[in-house]
Amino acid sequence: PVQAHRNCDKCCGKVTLWNRGDEVLRVTARKDQWGEVESYDGKPGWICNTCRFDKKKLSDWEIEGPAKINRHSVISTNHYVGAKKPQETIAEVMGGRQPKLLMDIHDVSDVNDPTVDLSEIAGPATGATFTNKNQQ
16 A cells, blocks of 8 residues: 545545555545544645545645555565666577567466556456456
8 A cells, every 4th residue: 555645626635545446446535543634734635536436546636655554464575675676688688689579478368467457347256347348
Protein backbone atom coordinates (compact mmCIF):
# COMPACT_ATOMS: atom_id res chain seq x y z
CA PRO A 1 0.00 0.00 0.00
CA VAL A 2 1.05 3.59 -0.69
CA GLN A 3 -0.06 6.96 0.65
CA ALA A 4 -1.60 9.16 -2.03
CA HIS A 5 -3.81 12.21 -2.44
CA ARG A 6 -5.76 14.12 -5.07
CA ASN A 7 -7.38 17.54 -5.11
CA CYS A 8 -11.05 16.71 -4.59
CA ASP A 9 -13.62 19.37 -3.73
CA LYS A 10 -15.93 16.86 -1.99
CA CYS A 11 -13.54 15.15 0.44
CA CYS A 12 -10.08 15.44 1.99
CA GLY A 13 -8.59 13.32 -0.83
CA LYS A 14 -5.89 11.71 1.36
CA VAL A 15 -6.02 7.94 1.01
CA THR A 16 -4.13 4.67 1.16
CA LEU A 17 -3.95 3.03 -2.27
CA TRP A 18 -3.62 -0.69 -2.83
CA ASN A 19 -2.28 -1.21 -6.34
CA ARG A 20 -0.70 -3.70 -8.68
CA GLY A 21 1.29 -2.07 -11.43
CA ASP A 22 -0.76 0.86 -12.78
CA GLU A 23 -4.07 -0.56 -11.56
CA VAL A 24 -5.59 0.68 -8.32
CA LEU A 25 -7.27 -2.32 -6.71
CA ARG A 26 -8.54 -0.66 -3.52
CA VAL A 27 -8.84 2.84 -2.09
CA THR A 28 -9.15 3.20 1.69
CA ALA A 29 -9.15 6.11 4.12
CA ARG A 30 -5.95 6.62 6.09
CA LYS A 31 -6.23 5.14 9.56
CA ASP A 32 -4.26 5.66 12.77
CA GLN A 33 -2.75 2.95 14.97
CA TRP A 34 -6.16 2.16 16.49
CA GLY A 35 -7.90 1.74 13.13
CA GLU A 36 -9.76 5.05 13.31
CA VAL A 37 -9.98 7.36 10.31
CA GLU A 38 -7.52 10.25 10.63
CA SER A 39 -8.71 13.86 10.38
CA TYR A 40 -6.86 16.60 8.48
CA ASP A 41 -6.98 20.34 9.20
CA GLY A 42 -10.02 19.84 11.41
CA LYS A 43 -11.95 18.15 8.58
CA PRO A 44 -12.98 14.49 8.73
CA GLY A 45 -10.73 12.10 6.82
CA TRP A 46 -13.49 10.32 4.91
CA ILE A 47 -13.30 9.92 1.13
CA CYS A 48 -16.12 10.39 -1.36
CA ASN A 49 -17.50 7.71 -3.69
CA THR A 50 -15.88 9.36 -6.72
CA CYS A 51 -12.41 8.96 -5.22
CA ARG A 52 -13.15 5.49 -3.84
CA PHE A 53 -14.82 3.84 -6.84
CA ASP A 54 -14.20 5.91 -9.99
CA LYS A 55 -10.51 6.85 -9.78
CA LYS A 56 -8.95 3.45 -10.47
CA LYS A 57 -5.85 4.51 -12.40
CA LEU A 58 -2.57 5.32 -10.71
CA SER A 59 -2.25 8.45 -12.87
CA ASP A 60 -5.34 9.92 -11.13
CA TRP A 61 -3.41 10.14 -7.86
CA GLU A 62 -0.27 11.86 -6.59
CA ILE A 63 1.82 9.25 -4.77
CA GLU A 64 3.41 10.46 -1.53
CA GLY A 65 5.30 7.28 -0.68
CA PRO A 66 4.88 3.87 0.88
CA ALA A 67 2.42 3.55 3.76
CA LYS A 68 3.92 2.95 7.19
CA ILE A 69 2.75 -0.49 8.28
CA ASN A 70 3.44 -2.00 11.69
CA ARG A 71 6.37 -4.39 11.30
CA HIS A 72 4.43 -7.16 13.06
CA SER A 73 1.62 -6.99 10.48
CA VAL A 74 1.37 -9.60 7.73
CA ILE A 75 0.85 -6.76 5.23
CA SER A 76 4.43 -5.56 5.78
CA THR A 77 5.91 -8.87 4.59
CA ASN A 78 8.43 -8.43 1.74
CA HIS A 79 7.93 -4.64 1.60
CA TYR A 80 11.36 -3.12 2.11
CA VAL A 81 11.70 0.66 2.06
CA GLY A 82 15.02 1.75 0.58
CA ALA A 83 15.86 -1.64 -0.94
CA LYS A 84 18.05 -1.36 -4.01
CA LYS A 85 16.91 -3.13 -7.14
CA PRO A 86 19.78 -5.01 -8.81
CA GLN A 87 21.07 -3.55 -12.05
CA GLU A 88 20.06 -5.35 -15.24
CA THR A 89 23.20 -6.94 -16.70
CA ILE A 90 21.86 -8.86 -19.72
CA ALA A 91 22.43 -5.92 -22.10
CA GLU A 92 26.05 -5.61 -20.96
CA VAL A 93 26.69 -9.35 -21.33
CA MET A 94 25.14 -9.51 -24.80
CA GLY A 95 26.87 -6.38 -26.07
CA GLY A 96 23.70 -4.26 -26.18
CA ARG A 97 21.62 -6.80 -28.13
CA GLN A 98 18.19 -7.88 -26.93
CA PRO A 99 17.75 -11.56 -26.03
CA LYS A 100 15.92 -13.78 -28.52
CA LEU A 101 12.72 -15.02 -26.90
CA LEU A 102 11.86 -18.54 -28.00
CA MET A 103 8.34 -18.58 -26.57
CA ASP A 104 5.68 -16.05 -25.61
CA ILE A 105 4.11 -17.29 -22.37
CA HIS A 106 0.74 -15.74 -23.28
CA ASP A 107 0.46 -18.00 -26.35
CA VAL A 108 0.67 -21.08 -24.12
CA SER A 109 -0.98 -19.98 -20.87
CA ASP A 110 -3.99 -17.83 -19.95
CA VAL A 111 -2.39 -16.79 -16.65
CA ASN A 112 -1.92 -13.01 -16.26
CA ASP A 113 -3.60 -12.21 -19.57
CA PRO A 114 -2.38 -8.69 -20.46
CA THR A 115 -5.70 -7.84 -22.17
CA VAL A 116 -7.70 -8.30 -18.93
CA ASP A 117 -7.82 -5.17 -16.76
CA LEU A 118 -8.76 -6.38 -13.27
CA SER A 119 -10.04 -2.97 -12.14
CA GLU A 120 -12.56 -2.91 -15.02
CA ILE A 121 -14.20 -6.20 -13.97
CA ALA A 122 -17.50 -5.81 -12.09
CA GLY A 123 -16.94 -7.78 -8.90
CA PRO A 124 -14.21 -10.29 -8.09
CA ALA A 125 -12.30 -12.07 -10.84
CA THR A 126 -13.60 -15.64 -11.20
CA GLY A 127 -13.11 -18.43 -13.71
CA ALA A 128 -16.22 -17.27 -15.57
CA THR A 129 -14.55 -13.92 -16.27
CA PHE A 130 -11.77 -15.57 -18.24
CA THR A 131 -13.69 -18.43 -19.89
CA ASN A 132 -16.30 -16.04 -21.32
CA LYS A 133 -13.54 -13.88 -22.76
CA ASN A 134 -11.83 -16.85 -24.45
CA GLN A 135 -15.05 -18.31 -25.89
CA GLN A 136 -16.06 -15.11 -27.71
